[in-house]
Amino acid sequence: MRRLGLPPKLRLAPLWPALAAMAVASGFLWFLLPGLFERAASVQLFDTLRILTPIVQRQAADARSDPRIWIRQLAADSGLRLTLIRVDGVVVADSSVEPAQVGSMENHSGRPEVREAFNRGSGMSVRKSATTGHTYVYAAQTLAGPRGETLVLRLAEPLEQLQTLQGGLAAAMSLAVLAAGLAILVTSLWLDRRLFQPLSRLIADARDIAAGRAARVAVPDEDELAALALALNRLAATAEEQFEAVRKERDHLQQILASMSEGVLVVGPDGRALMINPAFHRLFDLAGDFSGRPVLEIIRHPGFSRLVENTLRLGEPQTAQIELPTPERRTLLLASSPLSGGAGGGLGAVVVTRDTTELTRVADMRRDFVANVSHELKTPLAAIRGYAETLRDGALDEPPTARRFTDRILSQCRRLQELLDDLLTLSRLEGVAPALERESVDLGEMVRHAVELISAAAREKRVEIVVQEESVPHVLGDPDGLERLLLNLLDNAIKYNRPEGRVILRLSRSGDDAVLEVSDTGIGIPPESIPRLFERFYRVDKGRAREEGGTGLGLAIVKHVAQAHGGQVEVESRLGQGSVFRVKLPLAG
Amino acid sequence: MERRLDQDLDRVRQTLLRMGGMVEGMVAKATQSLLDRNNQLSAEVIEGDTDVDHLEIEIDELCHLILGTKQPTAVDLRFLVAVMKINSDLERIGDSAVNIAQSVLQLNEQPPLKPYIDLPHLSQLVQDMVRKSLDAFVRRDARLATEVCGSDDAVDGLYKQLFRELLTYMIEDPRTVSRALHLLLISRNMERIADHATNIAEDVIYYVEGRDVRHSGSLLNEEMARKDL
Numbered sequence: 143m144r145r146l147g148l149p150p151k152l153r154l155a156p157l158w159p160a161l162a163a164m165a166v167a168s169g170f171l172w173f174l175l176p177g178l179f180e181r182a183a184s185v186q187l188f189d190t191l192r193i194l195t196p197i198v199q200r201q202a203a204d205a206r207s208d209p210r211i212w213i214r215q216l217a218a219d220s221g222l223r224l225t226l227i228r229v230d231g232v233v234v235a236d237s238s239v240e241p242a243q244v245g246s247m248e249n250h251s252g253r254p255e256v257r258e259a260f261n262r263g264s265g266m267s268v269r270k271s272a273t274t275g276h277t278y279v280y281a282a283q284t285l286a287g288p289r290g291e292t293l294v295l296r297l298a299e300p301l302e303q304l305q306t307l308q309g310g311l312a313a314a315m316s317l318a319v320l321a322a323g324l325a326i327l328v329t330s331l332w333l334d335r336r337l338f339q340p341l342s343r344l345i346a347d348a349r350d351i352a353a354g355r356a357a358r359v360a361v362p363d364e365d366e367l368a369a370l371a372l373a374l375n376r377l378a379a380t381a382e383e384q385f386e387a388v389r390k391e392r393d394h395l396q397q398i399l400a401s402m403s404e405g406v407l408v409v410g411p412d413g414r415a416l417m418i419n420p421a422f423h424r425l426f427d428l429a430g431d432f433s434g435r436p437v438l439e440i441i442r443h444p445g446f447s448r449l450v451e452n453t454l455r456l457g458e459p460q461t462a463q464i465e466l467p468t469p470e471r472r473t474l475l476l477a478s479s480p481l482s483g484g485a486g487g488g489l490g491a492v493v494v495t496r497d498t499t500e501l502t503r504v505a506d507m508r509r510d511f512v513a514n515v516s517h518e519l520k521t522p523l524a525a526i527r528g529y530a531e532t533l534r535d536g537a538l539d540e541p542p543t544a545r546r547f548t549d550r551i552l553s554q555c556r557r558l559q560e561l562l563d564d565l566l567t568l569s570r571l572e573g574v575a576p577a578l579e580r581e582s583v584d585l586g587e588m589v590r591h592a593v594e595l596i597s598a599a600a601r602e603k604r605v606e607i608v609v610q611e612e613s614v615p616h617v618l619g620d621p622d623g624l625e626r627l628l629l630n631l632l633d634n635a636i637k638y639n640r641p642e643g644r645v646i647l648r649l650s651r652s653g654d655d656a657v658l659e660v661s662d663t664g665i666g667i668p669p670e671s672i673p674r675l676f677e678r679f680y681r682v683d684k685g686r687a688r689e690e691g692g693t694g695l696g697l698a699i700v701k702h703v704a705q706a707h708g709g710q711v712e713v714e715s716r717l718g719q720g721s722v723f724r725v726k727l728p729l730a731g
Numbered sequence: 732m733e734r735r736l737d738q739d740l741d742r743v744r745q746t747l748l749r750m751g752g753m754v755e756g757m758v759a760k761a762t763q764s765l766l767d768r769n770n771q772l773s774a775e776v777i778e779g780d781t782d783v784d785h786l787e788i789e790i791d792e793l794c795h796l797i798l799g800t801k802q803p804t805a806v807d808l809r810f811l812v813a814v815m816k817i818n819s820d821l822e823r824i825g826d827s828a829v830n831i832a833q834s835v836l837q838l839n840e841q842p843p844l845k846p847y848i849d850l851p852h853l854s855q856l857v858q859d860m861v862r863k864s865l866d867a868f869v870r871r872d873a874r875l876a877t878e879v880c881g882s883d884d885a886v887d888g889l890y891k892q893l894f895r896e897l898l899t900y901m902i903e904d905p906r907t908v909s910r911a912l913h914l915l916l917i918s919r920n921m922e923r924i925a926d927h928a929t930n931i932a933e934d935v936i937y938y939v940e941g942r943d944v945r946h947s948g949s950l951l952n953e954e955m956a957r958k959d960l
Contacts, residue, residue, distance in 0.1 A: 430870075438745050439869045442752030467759030467858060 160326035187281035210241035405495035514679035564695035635662035757828040762854035776832035813938035860928035879932035886925040
């Protein structure tokens with residue numbers, strides 16, 4: 143992983159001005175210094191010339207002394223070279239030449255400094271001497287000779303001397319520059335270590351945080367940078383907290399959505415899916431990821447897409463009910479509402495879907511139930527009213543008829559009573575099932591009691607009741623309800639039996655259940671009726687059942703009682719041969 | 732930015748799917764009206780046909796417009812060609828559903844002939860085929876499309892079975908002839924719906940894979956298959 147810090151260009155920044163200064167200084171040294179020295183030297187030489195001029199004039203005036211001698215004495219140990227030249231260029235005397243050789247020296251009228259001196263009074267030049275072979279700085283000046291003639295006095299200083307001086311100065315300056323450079327380098331390195339490197343690390347750390355690779359930056363020792371690092375860390379911590387809060391909220395929302403039994407689909411303003419929860423997948427039998435797909439590609443049902451389109455277009459909540467044909471027929475209730483943004487712009491819509499198949503079925507059943515109850519109540523009431531009206535209109539005066547009619551009225555009243563009792567039992571079982579009074583019930587005793595109660599009806603129908611009883615532990619439950627269950631089953635078995643038929647009541651044990659089995663040798667139940675047998679008011683053969691005086695609620699009560707005891711009811715039947723009703727009840731403990 | 736052509740093609744796809752959803756609903760309602768003897772549902776099916784017809788024309792016009800102005804190539808062209816074929820197949824499925832609904836209205840005027848056993852099975856199979864063929868189109872799923880093509884044999888088998896059974900009814904009892912004939916017509920229409928679903932599936936394969944699987948076994952087809960390899 144590359145750690146990104148300050149670019150090297152920036153880290154070396156303090157070095158650049160220092161290097162520039164040093165370059166300027168060195169340039170000055172190498173290019174300007176020699177000229178300066180030469181000028182300083184010539185100024186000095188001219189000063190010396192001015193001092194020497196009167197001395198030379200005096201010496202020249204003394205005709206006894208030889209200029210070739212005294213000029214050597216004059217120059218003596220100064221290291222300077224003195225030359226006296228006549229106007230025609232002939233050298234009169236030279237301090238660096240033996241007196242004997244002066245006469246053989248070449249004519250000096252061509253020397254630039256001499257020519258200049260003759261022309262303007264003084265002159266100078268730097269060059270190699272043809273006489274000595276060394277490089278000199280020359281300075282020449284005219285002076286008046288003893289006989290009024292013009293002479294040129296020339297003074298020369300060897301350049302080596304100057305160069306030595308200059309070398310020393312250059313060395314000193316170089317040393318200074320070098321020292322300064324070193325100081326700058328050290329400062330730079332120190333700055334780099336103390337400022338730029340920690341800063342680089344901070345930047346790299348900050349980038350790592352931004353990229354999610356690190357949680358915090360390392361805090362450096364430097365005060366200012368430490369403050370920056372701490373501020374960065376606080377920023378990171380705040381960001382982390384907020385992110386965590388947002389993430390939690392999102393997870394929370396997602397969990398809520400995932401655990402909902404309602405299907406939820408969120409679509410964007412363009413009608414494409416943003417989010418689909420698992421229940422929605424289940425309800426519509428979807429497989430795969432559909433986010434980003436248009437609604438029509440997810441669910442083709444025209445009602446569904448219309449709902450979504452209307453919600454997006456109108457910006458108002460919509461509801462719809464659709465039927466799904468596959469895989470099994472289901473009714474779904476859809477409710478959608480728009481998601482509106484702050485500034486009026488629509489953000490899409492959310493559709494909540496509920497499977498109302500069961501609800502619709504229950505609602506239908508309830509409606510049927512009310513219709514059935516009204517119908518069942520109406521029939522006996524109409525009969526009672528009819529008989530009563532006939533009595534009032536004159537039948538009262540015929541005692542035998544009046545008697546027969548009042549008997550009928552009584553029997554219809556009994557029927558109404560039974561019906562109401564059954565309804566009350568059912569509503570009691572439904573409404574307060576959990577509060578069912580539970581006590582230990584001896585099924586054997588209950589069987590014997592029930593058989594005793596029903597025996598009169600059995601005799602009347604010439605039906606034989608056979609009891610096969612195993613000893614079975616007690617069950618926990620409502621004795622009245624259980625007896626009602628048994629009586630209803632026996633009643634049916636007798637009612638729908640054939641004459642001379644037989645009812646077998648068997649009490650046995652199967653695992654943890656007590657099993658009550660009532661089989662008859664009656665007319666049996668057609669297979670298509672079996673699933674509906676336990677519905678209220680369901681009659682296999684409408685005419686016949688009413689004739690037998692049933693309320694249509696007997697088996698519904700049986701089922702309810704069994705379920706309230708945690709048991710179940712099974713039916714087997716063969717048309718024309720008889721039916722078997724089997725009730726399983728869990729044993730106590 | 733999305734290409735303008737993509738937007739147009741998307742619109743075509745959405746419109747076709749809208750029509751597909753309607754036609755699916757019609758087939759479902761038609762078979763439901765048969766099994767529940769529900770005249771209301773039959774009437775709804777017959778009513779729905781107008782909308783489907785309008786959509787067919789709309790899709791055709793859209794396709795022609797795009798073909799004429801955008802000159803699509805390769806997969807876009809195949810898509811449009813497939814859409815135009817699917818479009819007409821869907822419309823015919825709608826017509827078949829209407830035929831079934833009309834027969835159901837006639838049937839419901841008389842007592843039921845017999846408990847239906849094979850017919851619900853057939854209708855379920857046919858509905859599955861229509862649904863899967865459209866799913867294959869949506870998901871560009873050639874494998875699902877191939878599966879649809881394979882179901883056609885089962886439908887044909889069931890149809891033949893129903894045909895023989897209904898023939899027996901008619902021979903045994905002339906009073907059942909009109910009802911049996913209606914049932915036969917209904918079965919025939921379901922079988923046709925299955926054929927159209929198969930066509931749709933074949934068009935999906937053509938669109939997705941660029942190969943023609945109609946009348947498979949032809950020389951041209953084998954040659955194309957070789958080239959694919």
